Structures are given as structure tokens and as C-alpha cells.
Amino acid sequence: MNQRAILKTIFFLIILAYASLLYYISTHRTLKTNPIEDWQKFELAVRDGAIDKAAAKKALPAIMAQLETLARHYSFAYGQNWIFPVPGYDLSAIAGKNGNLYRPDIVYGSSPVKGYDFFDGNNHGGHPAHDIIIRDTDQDCLDDRTNKPVAVVAVADCLVLGTHTGWQPGSPLRGGNVAWLYNPNLQMVFYYAHLDKVMVKPGQLLKAGEVIGTIGRTGFSAEKKDSPTHLHLMVLQYQDNQLKPFNFYTILKDSTK
Ligand SMILES: [Zn+2]
Numbered sequence: 001m002n003q004r005a006i007l008k009t010i011f012f013l014i015i016l017a018y019a020s021l022l023y024y025i026s027t028h029r030t031l032k033t034n035p036i037e038d039w040q041k042f043e044l045a046v047r048d049g050a051i052d053k054a055a056a057k058k059a060l061p062a063i064m065a066q067l068e069t070l071a072r073h074y075s076f077a078y079g080q081n082w083i084f085p086v087p088g089y090d091l092s093a094i095a096g097k098n099g100n101l102y103r104p105d106i107v108y109g110s111s112p113v114k115g116y117d118f119f120d121g122n123n124h125g126g127h128p129a130h131d132i133i134i135r136d137t138d139q140d141c142l143d144d145r146t147n148k149p150v151a152v153v154a155v156a157d158c159l160v161l162g163t164h165t166g167w168q169p170g171s172p173l174r175g176g177n178v179a180w181l182y183n184p185n186l187q188m189v190f191y192y193a194h195l196d197k198v199m200v201k202p203g204q205l206l207k208a209g210e211v212i213g214t215i216g217r218t219g220f221s222a223e224k225k226d227s228p229t230h231l232h233l234m235v236l237q238y239q240d241n242q243l244k245p246f247n248f249y250t251i252l253k254d255s256t257k
Contacts, residue, residue: 035066036202040162043180047121047173056119061241071159071184074205078185082155082248082255083209085192085233086132088143089150090257095131095230099249104128109221110174118236118243122174128245129191129234130252134215136229141196141216149214152192152231154206155248155255158183163198167218175232176218181206189243193232194222209256 042063045051051059084090095101104116108127116126135144143150158181167176175193179200182189196216200206215231217223222232236243 033066035063035070036159036161039063039067039180040202043162046119047175049121049123053119057241060243064238067159067161067182068184071182074159076157076183076185077208080156080208082251083153084252084255084257085152085155086134086215086231087151087153087257088146089132089134091253093132093134094249094252095133095228099130099247099252101127102130102247102249104245116245122172126245128236128247129193129232130249131230131232133228133230139217139225139229141214141229149196151211151214152195153209153211154181155190155233155252156183156186156188156208158190158206158208160200160202160204160206161189162202163200165198169223172220174220174222176220176222177213177216179212181212187238188246189236189238191232191234191236193234194219194230 042051042056042059046056086093104126105114106126107114108125111123111125113120113123113125116124116128118124134150136142136150137144141150142148161180161182163180164173164175164178167173175191177193177195177198179192179195179198180189181192192212194216195213195218198213200212206212215229217227217229219232221227222230235246235248237246238244
């Protein structure tokens with residue numbers, strides 16, 4: 001081998017070693033973050049006002065991009081009808097008339113602020129949700145007809161992002177026991193609140209119609225006597241770097257019951 005060939009070989013080996021090092025660093029950097037844990041920390045900080053609103057707004061796109069990358073490893077059905085979130089019930093169980101209590105812009109309940117903004121956390125205003133009321137006159141969270149708990153199910157294929165459990169009466173937290181879900185095709189985040197039992201775990205994949213938990217009376221207002229036992233279901237659409245309330249009433253109209 002002449003000197004030129006030896007130099008060429010050494011040069012090639014150096015390039016190969018460098019490329020391998022870059023590859024190692026890049027893969028290990030992506031492994032260092034857990035998108036679901038990052039979402040949970042973020043959502044908790046927003047809920048509790050532990051993160052400045054402007055900082056939270058700035059952080060959201062990276063959190064959502066990570067979640068989308070993670071979710072793309074799994075398959076989510078396209079173009080499927082939603083499943084009605086409370087089996088055994090239909091549109092007539094939705095509070096109000098023709099979904100008119102979906103009001104992201106009103107002063108609602110104990111909220112001191114008008115209008116819904118995800119970044120207001122537990123102090124948010126508005127009611128960007130539909131309440132699905134069950135038959136529970138004695139408020140024991142059991143269906144009066146069956147004497148059994150009432151399940152809530154995923155309306156579409158979803159990745160479970162986070163849950164809050166262990167809510168205690170008297171807590172100022174308005175959602176009570178909740179589940180946050182995500183669908184990357186729809187670019188939507190689903191929020192099921194006031195649950196009794198939460199039966200899913202973060203990171204779990206749910207097919208449309210799979211059980212998330214049971215309807216309860218957890219949450220600051222939901223536990224009070226004047227509140228009928230209901231599921232509070234909110235859907236946020238990720239658009240223009242924001243999580244915006246999405247009115248899904250017409251989708252529920254066409255949903256599978
Ligand atoms: Zn509600």
C-alpha cells in the first residue's frame with residue numbers, strides 16, 4: 001500500500017468515527033426526553049399557575065411537536081366516526097338545548113374570568129365543553145336504571161397523556177379526577193373531567209370506544225348538591241401554536257351510539 005492509500009484509509013476512518021459519534025449523540029439526545037412526562041409536568045404547571053403564562057405559551061409548540069413525533073409511531077384510524085362518550089346515553093343527555101351550553105366566552109361557575117384560555121389553568125373562564133348528564137337522582141354516581149357505575153369511553157383513537165386521580169372533597173381543583181388524551185391525526189386534545197374512577201394510564205393507547213373511567217362528582221363545583229352528575233368533556237384543537245376550544249356537538253350528532 002502506498003502512502004497515499006494509507007492516508008485515504010485513515011481519512012475515511014476518521015470521517016466514519018465522526019459520523020458514528022454524531023449519530024450516537026443525536027439518538028441519545030432524543031431518548032433523554034419523555035414527551036408524555038413533559039406534557040404532564042407542563043399541564044400540571046399550567047393548571048396550578050406555577051408557570052408564567054407567556055413562558056407556557058412559548059413552551060407549548062415544542063411539547064406538542066414531541067407528542068406528535070411520539071404518536072406517529074402508532075397508528076390512529078383516519079376518517080372514523082366518533083363514538084358517543086357515554087354508552088347507553090345520547091344527545092338528549094347533553095345539558096342545555098342543542099348544545100347551547102357550550103360557551104367558551106361566558107363567566108362560568110366559580111371562575112373569576114370571562115372566556116376560556118388554556119393557559120389560565122384552574123382559574124380559566126368560559127365553558128368550552130359539553131356536559132353529559134346521567135340519571136342519578138340520589139347522586140351516588142350509579143345509574144338509576146341499572147344501579148351500576150356509568151362508563152366513559154374514548155370518542156376516537158387516542159394516546160393517554162395524563163390523568164389526575166385522588167381528588168378530595170373540598171379541593172379547589174375544578175376538574176376533579178380527569179384524563180387527558182391526544183389524537184395526532186385530528187390534532188386534538190381531549191379532557192374528561194369529574195370522573196369517579198380513572199382506569200387508564202399515561203402512555204396507553206386507546207381504540208375508539210375503549211373505557212377511560214366512570215362518571216363521578218369530583219371537582220369543586222361538580223361535588224355540590226345543585227350539580228347533576230355529569231361528564232364534562234372538552235376538546236381542544238392544536239392550531240396556530242395554540243390549544244383552542246373546539247365545538248364537537250355536530251360530530252356527536254353523527255357519532256356512533
Ligand atoms: Zn362542564
